[in-house]
Amino acid sequence: MPRRTDVKPHQSQSEPTILDVARKARVSKSLVSMVIRGEDGVSAKNREAVRQAIEELNYRPNVIARSLVQRRTRMLGVMISDLRNPFFGDVVSGIQMRAADLGYRVLFNTGDRVPNLEEAAIESLLELRVDGLILAAPRVDDTIIERACRAVPVVVLNRDTSATCSDSVTNDNLAGASLAVEHCASLGHTRIAHIDGGTGAGANVRREGYLAAMQRLGLAANVLTVEGGFTENGGYQAARELLKQFPLPTAIFAANDVSAIGALKALEEAGLRTPGDVSVVGYDNTSLAALPQISLTSVQQFGADIGRLGMECIFERIEGRRSTPRHEVVAPTLVVRTSTGPAPVGAHGHR
Amino acid sequence: MPRRTDVKPHQSQSEPTILDVARKARVSKSLVSMVIRGEDGVSAKNREAVRQAIEELNYRPNVIARSLVQRRTRMLGVMISDLRNPFFGDVVSGIQMRAADLGYRVLFNTGDRVPNLEEAAIESLLELRVDGLILAAPRVDDTIIERACRAVPVVVLNRDTSATCSDSVTNDNLAGASLAVEHCASLGHTRIAHIDGGTGAGANVRREGYLAAMQRLGLAANVLTVEGGFTENGGYQAARELLKQFPLPTAIFAANDVSAIGALKALEEAGLRTPGDVSVVGYDNTSLAALPQISLTSVQQFGADIGRLGMECIFERIEGRRSTPRHEVVAPTLVVRTSTGPAPVGAHGHR
DNA sequence: ACTTCAAGCTGGAACGTTCCAAAGGACGCC
DNA sequence: GGCGTCCTTTGGAACGTTCCAGCTTGAAGT
Numbered sequence: 001m002p003r004r005t006d007v008k009p010h011q012s013q014s015e016p017t018i019l020d021v022a023r024k025a026r027v028s029k030s031l032v033s034m035v036i037r038g039e040d041g042v043s044a045k046n047r048e049a050v051r052q053a054i055e056e057l058n059y060r061p062n063v064i065a066r067s068l069v070q071r072r073t074r075m076l077g078v079m080i081s082d083l084r085n086p087f088f089g090d091v092v093s094g095i096q097m098r099a100a101d102l103g104y105r106v107l108f109n110t111g112d113r114v115p116n117l118e119e120a121a122i123e124s125l126l127e128l129r130v131d132g133l134i135l136a137a138p139r140v141d142d143t144i145i146e147r148a149c150r151a152v153p154v155v156v157l158n159r160d161t162s163a164t165c166s167d168s169v170t171n172d173n174l175a176g177a178s179l180a181v182e183h184c185a186s187l188g189h190t191r192i193a194h195i196d197g198g199t200g201a202g203a204n205v206r207r208e209g210y211l212a213a214m215q216r217l218g219l220a221a222n223v224l225t226v227e228g229g230f231t232e233n234g235g236y237q238a239a240r241e242l243l244k245q246f247p248l249p250t251a252i253f254a255a256n257d258v259s260a261i262g263a264l265k266a267l268e269e270a271g272l273r274t275p276g277d278v279s280v281v282g283y284d285n286t287s288l289a290a291l292p293q294i295s296l297t298s299v300q301q302f303g304a305d306i307g308r309l310g311m312e313c314i315f316e317r318i319e320g321r322r323s324t325p326r327h328e329v330v331a332p333t334l335v336v337r338t339s340t341g342p343a344p345v346g347a348h349g350h351r
Numbered sequence: 352m353p354r355r356t357d358v359k360p361h362q363s364q365s366e367p368t369i370l371d372v373a374r375k376a377r378v379s380k381s382l383v384s385m386v387i388r389g390e391d392g393v394s395a396k397n398r399e400a401v402r403q404a405i406e407e408l409n410y411r412p413n414v415i416a417r418s419l420v421q422r423r424t425r426m427l428g429v430m431i432s433d434l435r436n437p438f439f440g441d442v443v444s445g446i447q448m449r450a451a452d453l454g455y456r457v458l459f460n461t462g463d464r465v466p467n468l469e470e471a472a473i474e475s476l477l478e479l480r481v482d483g484l485i486l487a488a489p490r491v492d493d494t495i496i497e498r499a500c501r502a503v504p505v506v507v508l509n510r511d512t513s514a515t516c517s518d519s520v521t522n523d524n525l526a527g528a529s530l531a532v533e534h535c536a537s538l539g540h541t542r543i544a545h546i547d548g549g550t551g552a553g554a555n556v557r558r559e560g561y562l563a564a565m566q567r568l569g570l571a572a573n574v575l576t577v578e579g580g581f582t583e584n585g586g587y588q589a590a591r592e593l594l595k596q597f598p599l600p601t602a603i604f605a606a607n608d609v610s611a612i613g614a615l616k617a618l619e620e621a622g623l624r625t626p627g628d629v630s631v632v633g634y635d636n637t638s639l640a641a642l643p644q645i646s647l648t649s650v651q652q653f654g655a656d657i658g659r660l661g662m663e664c665i666f667e668r669i670e671g672r673r674s675t676p677r678h679e680v681v682a683p684t685l686v687v688r689t690s691t692g693p694a695p696v697g698a699h700g701h702r
Numbered sequence: 703a704c705t706t707c708a709a710g711c712t713g714g715a716a717c718g719t720t721c722c723a724a725a726g727g728a729c730g731c732c
Numbered sequence: 733g734g735c736g737t738c739c740t741t742t743g744g745a746a747c748g749t750t751c752c753a754g755c756t757t758g759a760a761g762t
Contacts, residue, residue, distance in 0.1 A: 014422070015502065017718055028742045033720060041740065058501070063478045064418050065718035069747045071365070073415065083444060084638070089435050096434075096461065105475060108459045110447065124456060127414045150409070151366065232638075265643045287435070287583075292616045293644040368748055379712045384750060392710065416748035420717045 016057040024053040036061055067129065075105045076314060077125030079118060081137040081201065082230070083110050085258055087284040087303050091136055091157060094307025102315050104131070113200070113230075115139045126151050132314035135159075136307075137201035153317035155310045158301075159201030167313040169306050169328040173202050176299040176332035177209025177253070180281040183297070183334055184251040185217050188343035189279060192219065193249035195228035195238040195259055203230070206255050206283065224249060228259040235259025239266035250278055250343045257282035257289045257298055264294070264339070275341030285335050295337040302330055367408040375404040387412055418480065426456045427665060428476030430469060432488040432552065433581070434461050436609055438635040438654050442487055442508060445658025453666050455482070464551070464581075466490045477502050483665035486510075487658075488552035504668035506661045509652075510552030518664040520657050520679040524553050527650040527683035528560025528604070531632040534648070534685055535602040536568050539694035540630060543570065544600035546579035546589040546610050554581070557606050557634065575600060579610040586610025590617035601629055601694045608633035608640045608649055615645070615690070626692030636686050646688040653681055 018036075022029040027046055034042050035050040042050075053059070067073040076099060080088050092108070099106045109125055111118025118140050125133060126148060133148055136157045148154050149165035156168045184192045194210045197203025207225060214223050224245065228238035235254055239262065242249055254260035260282030264274060272278050282289055285300035309328050316322045369387075373380040378397055385393050386401040393401075404410070418424040427450060431439050443459070450457045460476055462469025469491050476484060483504045486496065493514045499505050500516035507519045535543045545561045548554025558576060565574050575596065579589035586605055590613065593600055605611035611633030615625060623629050633640055636651035660679050667673045 019718080029718090030720085030722095030742055031740085034741090037720085043740065046740085058498075060474075060478055060502070062419075062480060062718055064415055064424065064480050065747090066720070067415050067747095068413075068419055068718080068749085069720045071747070083447075084437075084440050086435075086437070089440075093434060105479070106459070108457070123411075127411055128456070129413060129415050147409075151411070261642060261644075268643055288639075288642075291612060291639075291642075291645065292619055293612075294642065370748080380748090381712055381750085381752095382710085385711090388750085394710065397710085413748055416717090417750070418717095419719085419748080420750045422717070 015062075016059045017062070018059075020057055021050065021053045021059050024057060025049040071129075072131050072318075073105075073129050074103060075107050075128065075130045076132050076134060076311075077122075077128070077130035078106055078108050078134045079121050079125065079136065079138060080108060080110045081113050081118065081139060083112075085230070085256070085284075086286040086288055087256065087258075087301065088136055090286070090303025091307040091310075094304035095134060095311050096307075097304075098308045098311035098315075102311070104311075104315075111139075113139055115141070119144050122148055131318050134307075134310050134314060136310075139199065139201060153314055155313045157306055157310050160205055164325060167310075167317070167326045167328075169309045169313065169330070170202070171301045171306065171330045171332045173205035173332075174209040174212070176283060176301070177206045178213040179332060179334040180253045180283065180299055181210055181213035181217070183336065183340065184253065184279060184281065185213075185219070187251075187279065187340060189251040190219055190343070191222045191224070191247065191249040192251040192253060193224040193226070193242050193245075195235055195242075195252060195254040195263060196225055197255035197259070198227045198229040198234070200230040200255075203255055210253060222249075228254060228262070230256050230259055232258050232262040232265075235262025236266045237262075239263035240270075243267075243270050243272075248278070251281070251340070252278060253281045253283075255283055257284045257286045257296060260296055260298070260339075261288060261294065264296070274339055277344055279340040279343075281340060289335070289337065295339055297337045297340040298335055300333045300335050302332075305330055366413075367410045368413070369410075371408055372401065372404045372410050375408060376400040422480075423482050423669075424456075424480050425454060426458050426479065426481045427483050427485060427662075428473075428479070428481035429457055429459050429485045430472050430476065430487065430489060431459060431461045432464050432469065432490060434463075436581070436607070436635075437637040437639055438607070438609075438652065439487055441637070441654025442658040442661075445655035446485060446662050447658075448655075449659045449662035449666075453662070455662075455666075462490075464490055466492070470495050473499055482669050485658075485661050485665060487661075490550065490552060504665055506664045508657055508661050511556055515676060518661075518668070518677045518679075520660045520664065520681070521553070522652045522657065522681045522683045524556035524683075525560040525563070527634060527652070528557045529564045530683060530685040531604045531634065531650055532561055532564035532568070534687065534691065535604065535630060535632065536564075536570070538602075538630065538691060540602040541570055541694070542573045542575070542598060542600040543602040543604060544575040544577070544593050544596075546586055546593075546603060546605040546614060547576055548606035548610070549578045549580040549585070551581040551606075554606055561604060573600075579605060579613070581607050581610055583609050583613040583616075586613025587617045588613075590614035591621075594618075594621050594623075599629070602632070602691070603629060604632045604634075606634055608635045608637045608647060611647055611649070611690075612639060612645065615647070625690050628695055630691040630694075632691060640686070640688065646690055648688045648691040649686055651684045651686050653683075656681055 018029050018032050022032045032050050109121040111121040132153045134155050137159050142163045145163040154166040156166050196207045226238040226241045228234040282296045282298035285298040289296035289298040369380050369383050373383045383401050460472040462472040487508045488510050496514040505517040507517050547558045577589040577592045579585040633647045633649035636649040640647035640649040
């Protein structure tokens with residue numbers, strides 16, 4: 001195959017450095033550095049000369065070089081388990097806003113909910129020497145988290161971890177699940193099924209919350225759980241599974257909004273009315289749930305707050321203001337919409 | 352306020368370097384470097400010794416230092432105009448996948464649709480010396496884009512730019528708008544209004560496409576445009592504006608899905624049926640449009656493909672395989688769902 | 703036995719910053 | 733005039749890699 005002769009890399013000229021600026025402004029590189037960093041103790045005359053040289057040369061400080069000598073990057077690594085789930089959009093936006101305030105850059109990454117890929121994503125962030133790591137609902141093993149903690153402050157969002165080294169911000173999944181179940185029960189439902197999140201982060205606690213609430217309400221005999229894996233299709237399949245049951249559940253509590261929407265689709269396809277025949281509750285209260293056409297009753301999780309809190313945890317540790325773990329739990333609330341309603345009157349309980 | 356004495360930064364010990372590894376394996380740092388980079392020409396014995404020393408020390412290569420000497424970071428900067436819009440989720444995922452294949456990391460950033468913030472976001476990526484820049488529907492001025500081009504290869508997604516230095520990947524907005532309008536017309540609609548994207552990227556071309564199609568179909572007299580700004584609330588407000596018109600439009604072509612959904616909400620609130628009274632078409636065919644409860648007819652834009660193509664453009668230029676601009680246009684298609692239907696029979700056209 | 707060669711390995715010079723100790727200059731004071 | 737003090741400025745040493753030229757060693761070729 002005819003190979004073109006090696007072409008030089010894109011850069012037409014190598015970019016100007018601090019030395020070029022210094023030469024042009026007729027001062028030392030140190031002085032230029034001071035101006036760039038906004039230190040005082042520089043004469044007005046020289047400051048202006050430097051400023052102008054920078055302008056003329058179109059100089060841009062090299063953050064890489066700075067990071068090397070300072071041994072900090074002012075960058076935060078964020079590993080998001082699922083970029084498509086709008087809940088994480090909220091989380092990210094909370095992180096970003098707070099990070100910008102605090103003068104940090106944010107580097108995103110994802111492993112697409114695959115543990116191995118997530119591990120690689122984390123490793124890759126660590127190689128970049130991020131100053132801190134935020135893991136949003138990671139699916140990796142606790143040992144991976146502990147390993148990361150040895151290098152850098154870590155905060156885990158929305159996932160319970162036995163790793164003692166990291167901070168965490170979660171919502172109270174137990175309470176949230178209770179809210180959902182109790183809401184259904186208060187509407188007269190007794191056969192309340194759960195579409196769970198499988199191995200996903202937080203899924204187990206929500207499942208436990210569901211079980212505990214059912215028990216507390218004396219509905220232990222009606223417990224019914226199908227795996228939905230936190231995805232729309234998972235929720236869809238799970239709901240189809242539930243529809244094979246007899247008697248049918250009259251309410252479904254899905255472990256997140258996305259899977260709840262999958263369930264809604266399955267119900268509609270089966271010709272069942274929501275909430276007439278089956279009520280559905282989601283979790284996360286994403287923008288999806290709020291869409292008037294969907295109007296999904298959902299447990300509100302305040303993703304942006306979670307992101308913001310996570311950012312604050314990291315910041316405290318980076319600044320060295322704290323070295324003991326902090327575990328923040330935000331309380332969920334229930335947002336009632338039109339996907340839930342009274343249990344159908346003809347529903348013959350089988351208790 | 353009682354101030355704690357300055358605590359040392361988090362790092363308990365500074366991390367091991369290549370030199371520590373070299374000492375432990377009793378070889379030179381150069382040899383270690385070779386092993387890390389997977390070069391051959393290293394004896395099996397030493398390779399193994401190094402591998403083991405790395406393991407024992409828990410050594411992690413410092414990408415920062417490497418980038419400095421190599422003067423390339425293998426990082427790509429991506430500036431996304433709107434993280435909340437699921438269309439960009441598709442784009443991002445296309446970029447990420449291809450980037451991972453090609454061995455690049457991706458650094459995201461956003462300016463939240465505010466030109467000044469977007470400019471700062473771009474600048475911040477350039478300071479990090481990313482090897483290339485992908486701008487997804489940026490709202491910044493062309494001069495900013497040109498400035499960025501001087502430093503690094505740039506590709507602009509989904510936005511027409513007069514900047515001649517950058518590559519671009521767009522979908523054919525003109526054709527897409529035609530598809531939407533013609534679809535409505537073929538269903539018998541004559542009063543077809545447009546909710547446009549205001550100053551957003553690509554908005555003007557879609558508007559032109561709308562105007563041209565209306566003209567072509569002899570409906571120039573019925574042209575009606577309201578600004579929706581590409582957001583859900585914008586679409587909602589715009590639709591309320593449209594509802595003040597008499598006679599009412601029987602079809603609305605919104606410049607993107609998100610604003611179309613806002614419009615749907617306004618219609619529903621006004622007690623109008625979709626598509627019975629008013630048909631609605633969106634643009635982007637995001638996952639939102641596909642939700643069965645929304646079922647929005649929409650112009651499909653293949654966000655993942657656009658991201659992937661953008662990534663490929665950048666890669667070609669980084670590798671120096673090309674230095675002339677490439678402008679890729681992907682053809683949109685129409686996905687018909689249930690938000691569009693025949694024009695209402697009683698609709699008295701005023702032509 | 704002498705040269706040639708390749709394979710394996712090595713130390714030093716970059717890369718573009720920041721940080722620090724110290725130099726220089728201006729000024730006032732004794 | 734010498735000295736201390738303050739403000740401003742400076743050069744050199746890091747930071748942790750990669751790259752390169754050159755060193756050793758031993759085997760093959762003549």
